[in-house]
Amino acid sequence: MMKEQNRTIGILGTGEFARALAKRLYLSGYDVIIGSRRPEEAHISATDECLCNLRLMTTEECIESVSIIFLAIHAEHFKDLLGDHEDKLNGKIVVDVSNRDRPSKSNSNAEYLQTLIPQASVVKAFNVISAYALENDYNTSSRQVFIASNNDLARIDVSNIARAMNFTPIDLGNLVAARRIEKHPLLLFPDWGRPCGFTIVLFIIWLLYLIFIYYVEQTIYAWDQIFVKVLNKAICMTGITVLSVTYLPSSFAAIFQVYYGTKHIRFAGWLDKWLKNRKQLGLISFTLITIHVLMSTLIMSPTYLRSWYHSTKITIPYNMSRAYELENINWMTWKGEAACMTGIFSFTILCLVCVSTLPSVANSLNWREWRFVQSKLGHVALLLAVVHVLVMGIPGWLKNPKRIYKSITFLSSILPWLTLLLKLFFTIPYVDGYVTKIRKGWERKERRCQAKCVRQKKEDLGVMNAKDAANPESGLFPEYTIQMVSFDENE
Numbered sequence: 130m131m132k133e134q135n136r137t138i139g140i141l142g143t144g145e146f147a148r149a150l151a152k153r154l155y156l157s158g159y160d161v162i163i164g165s166r167r168p169e170e171a172h173i174s175a176t177d178e179c180l181c182n183l184r185l186m187t188t189e190e191c192i193e194s195v196s197i198i199f200l201a202i203h204a205e206h207f208k209d210l211l212g213d214h215e216d217k218l219n220g221k222i223v224v225d226v227s228n229r230d231r232p233s234k235s236n237s238n239a240e241y242l243q244t245l246i247p248q249a250s251v252v253k254a255f256n257v258i259s260a261y262a263l264e265n266d267y268n269t270s271s272r273q274v275f276i277a278s279n280n281d282l283a284r285i286d287v288s289n290i291a292r293a294m295n296f297t298p299i300d301l302g303n304l305v306a307a308r309r310i311e312k313h314p315l316l317l318f319p320d321w322g323r324p325c326g327f328t329i330v331l332f333i334i335w336l337l338y339l340i341f342i343y344y345v346e347q348t349i350y351a352w353d354q355i356f357v358k359v360l361n362k363a364i365c366m367t368g369i370t371v372l373s374v375t376y377l378p379s380s381f382a383a384i385f386q387v388y389y390g391t392k393h394i395r396f397a398g399w400l401d402k403w404l405k406n407r408k409q410l411g412l413i414s415f416t417l418i419t420i421h422v423l424m425s426t427l428i429m430s431p432t433y434l435r436s437w438y439h440s441t442k443i444t445i446p447y448n449m450s451r452a453y454e455l456e457n458i459n460w461m462t463w464k465g466e467a468a469c470m471t472g473i474f475s476f477t478i479l480c481l482v483c484v485s486t487l488p489s490v491a492n493s494l495n496w497r498e499w500r501f502v503q504s505k506l507g508h509v510a511l512l513l514a515v516v517h518v519l520v521m522g523i524p525g526w527l528k529n530p531k532r533i534y535k536s537i538t539f540l541s542s543i544l545p546w547l548t549l550l551l552k553l554f555f556t557i558p559y560v561d562g563y564v565t566k567i568r569k570g571w572e573r574k575e576r577r578c579q580a581k582c583v584r585q586k587k588e589d590l591g592v593m594n595a596k597d598a599a600n601p602e603s604g605l606f607p608e609y610t611i612q613m614v615s616f617d618e619n620e
């Protein structure tokens with residue numbers, strides 16, 4: 130528990146971050162003392178009415194008055210400012226909020242600070258929160274505050290402060306984790322590169338194939354139609370392929386676990402990355418499918434989708450003397466209606482799956498409901514999407530069975546079928562029971578599993594001792610990327 134004296138907190142620096150932090154701490158019920166090199170020149174109280182209530186003093190006085198000090202200055206000034214006060218900081222908690230301009234694998238600002246003031250307990254925290262978010266308390270970005278320090282009690286004290294300020298502290302352990310914490314604000318969508326790259330390559334492959342089929346081999350469409358008619362097909366095929374790729378790895382994970390007869394062996398690297406990218410893949414497929422829905426709605430007419438509508442042939446007599454009134458009402462064929470129905474249902478269910486990933490909705494669901502929406506409903510959306518493709522494709526396959534292997538509807542439904550069949554296999558009661566047993570911790574005592582387990586433990590120990598203890602890229606720190614929101618949380 131935090132002691133009463135810790136209700137007074139010192140902040141060194143009077144810059145943008147220091148002012149926002151001071152205001153937030155004050156509004157959270159703390160007494161705040163601000164330390165400046167030139168307190169007489171730091172007119173901070175004029176900028177905000179909250180700040181009028183804070184005490185402003187010299188750096189030295191501030192350090193002497195409190196036991197927890199936030200260092201709201203840039204790392205290059207650490208030595209200048211603290212060099213003369215090393216003794217006065219003995220036993221105190223110094224929170225380093227600084228960020229770097231570029232990542233460093235070998236050292237962090239916080240570790241450097243700890244070498245400057247070895248008798249103090251340096252805590253890395255709050256660097257991932259912007260001054261704007263501190264001051265305005267809007268839900269503009271993540272509320273997570275990552276915390277690292279070699280002193281367990283200091284970590285607890287700073288975690289309590291973060292909680293009192295309405296943030297979520299995430300304890301990452303020793304100060305070496307500061308390397309990863311400092312890297313965090315420098316990252317730009319780190320989890321999206323692979324899924325986006327995969328989608329772009331897939332899209333290009335489908336588009337080139339369509340151009341080959343429609344323009345080179347069969348000359349079916351005019352080049353004018355490439356922007357909507359043809360592109361829409363490429364987008365649709367990419368969307369359904371990416372959607373099946375979103376759900377496929379959960380079955381691969383089950384195969385992996387059944388093969389080794391345990392859940393205590395790490396997934397192969399490629400499978401692990403694939404599983405972690407399901408959220409991104411799901412959102413990409415949803416975006417593509419939304420574009421497909423919009424484009425299809427725009428071109429919904431007998432001119433574009435001839436086989437979806439009944440056609441009426443009207444023969445006008447050669448030597449017509451009188452005008453005839455001809456009524457020509459065309460309604461949809463069963464194919465058009467069935468394709469619309471399955472497409473609309475699939476898209477609506479997919480919307481529900483996506484909405485359930487919003488934090489406010491996800492928080493209102495229990496684990497079973499979450500799994501039901503993400504896994505069961507997601508697979509139903511995929512099934513309906515495949516039926517949508519089949520409805521459009523089967524009449525053509527029956528008419529021309531020899532060309533089925535070239536049909537885009539056939540090719541784009543292979544992977545979704547594989548995904549659905551594997552899922553079906555793993556829902557067979559006996560198989561499902563066996564996988565559930567493994568996921569609850571049961572292990573098949575087989576040489577294969579034991580040998581793999583022993584090898585992995587050795588590898589882990591070796592990695593821990595030699596490399597990962599110092600490497601911010603290692604998997605030793607808890608994974609704090611956006612794992613909460615996933616399209617299928619089977620594992």
Ligand code: NAP
Nearest residue numbers: 142143144145146147165166201202203206227228259260
């Ligand atoms: P800033 O506006 O430039 O303020 C830095 C303060 O450091 C100055 O006001 C100054 O206060 C003090 N300082 C102490 N020694 C200094 C020296 N030798 N030379 C110049 N200034 C000295 O910077 P900031 O934006 O508040 O950022 C402060 C720290 O917070 C940085 O490490 C930054 O990486 C981190 N941070 C900032 C944000 C943000 O949104 N701004 C977000 C996360 C982390 P006195 O003159 O009163 O001593």
